[in-house]
Amino acid sequence: MKETLRRYWDRRLIEERARVYRFIDQFSDAIEPSMEEMKSWLARAYETDLPAHVTSTFLDLLSMHVDHLNAQAAKDEDYATLQQTARRDWYRQVQMVGELYERSMTPDEIGDLIGETSEAVVEMIHEAQARRP
Numbered sequence: 001m002k003e004t005l006r007r008y009w010d011r012r013l014i015e016e017r018a019r020v021y022r023f024i025d026q027f028s029d030a031i032e033p034s035m036e037e038m039k040s041w042l043a044r045a046y047e048t049d050l051p052a053h054v055t056s057t058f059l060d061l062l063s064m065h066v067d068h069l070n071a072q073a074a075k076d077e078d079y080a081t082l083q084q085t086a087r088r089d090w091y092r093q094v095q096m097v098g099e100l101y102e103r104s105m106t107p108d109e110i111g112d113l114i115g116e117t118s119e120a121v122v123e124m125i126h127e128a129q130a131r132r133p
Contacts, residue, residue: 107122
């Protein structure tokens, strides 16, 4: 978990430094910029990849959580039926989709995030809900 959060912070720092350097560079030109140029620079200064960084970190942490749950489930007899790698990967993805859906993401948003169609996501949501105790 520490490593995941450290990677998140490193990505945020790199992005923030680059944004600040661009801002300084744009205003350090010897020619005074026009008001329109300044407005454009200011608008770009607010651009951030924060949602992508947070989503990526959330998925990393959720993946670790699912792996932990699977490790615990490996002690169960029911887990023996999931020996095939493809089935285990499917089950893991179903769990993650179920968790994302429980956190109020729509099937379309989940599909965009994991590169699946919304129909496939809906199927995974139903599977995740059926597996819940």
